[in-house]
Amino acid sequence: MDDLAGPARRLLRLPPSTGPVRLIAVDGHAGSGKTTFAARLATALGGAPVLHLDDLATHEELFAWTDRLRDQVLVPLSRGEPARYAPYDWTARRFGPPRTLPPAPVVLIEGVGAGRAALRPYLAVLLWIELDRTRSWERGRLRDGPGLTEFWDGWTVAEERHFARDPSYPCADVVIRQVPEGYVWTEGPRATAGKSRIITQGEE
Numbered sequence: 001m002d003d004l005a006g007p008a009r010r011l012l013r014l015p016p017s018t019g020p021v022r023l024i025a026v027d028g029h030a031g032s033g034k035t036t037f038a039a040r041l042a043t044a045l046g047g048a049p050v051l052h053l054d055d056l057a058t059h060e061e062l063f064a065w066t067d068r069l070r071d072q073v074l075v076p077l078s079r080g081e082p083a084r085y086a087p088y089d090w091t092a093r094r095f096g097p098p099r100t101l102p103p104a105p106v107v108l109i110e111g112v113g114a115g116r117a118a119l120r121p122y123l124a125v126l127l128w129i130e131l132d133r134t135r136s137w138e139r140g141r142l143r144d145g146p147g148l149t150e151f152w153d154g155w156t157v158a159e160e161r162h163f164a165r166d167p168s169y170p171c172a173d174v175v176i177r178q179v180p181e182g183y184v185w186t187e188g189p190r191a192t193a194g195k196s197r198i199i200t201q202g203e204e
Helices: 005-012 034-044 066-078 133-144 146-165
Strands: 022-027 050-052 083-085 099-101 106-110 125-129 174-179 182-187
Touching (some): 022 034, 133 146
């Protein structure tokens, strides 16, 4: 089940969605395993670039990063040009030196809110990592330790508010659940409603 080669091949066969790029969003609750999954999928895709939304958010703007993403990443990629963005340093509380994101055949964007409405027109596929918010947040708190308890208290409120206003799950093309053997891909709500291409199965 952990073989991501098949899904990777199907993703590569999708038409480009942002200039020459197939932009793939990996969304889900904080602590659900998005970063680990995105890293494994990127490897299966032959080293696809991954943009972490934590690099665009800040302490003061946990979800107010849409303009930065559009101006620094989406617009250049739509022109077939490399994107340049300044990742936020969560320790120093400031933006660091710019990084380059090439207009590769597939680019992954992972983070809470990656499937928000403002991004969906640019996406080839929206993947949702399935793990309920309580378990996800517990995992995140355990991972980050007691030193970030106050941050997590504020984060959970902000995340709940974000998804109440702009839910990603109903628009997911694929729902991905982690099991001991790896990952299970199933049709998401959008695919079930017949509004998207199904990439969970098909000829290789």
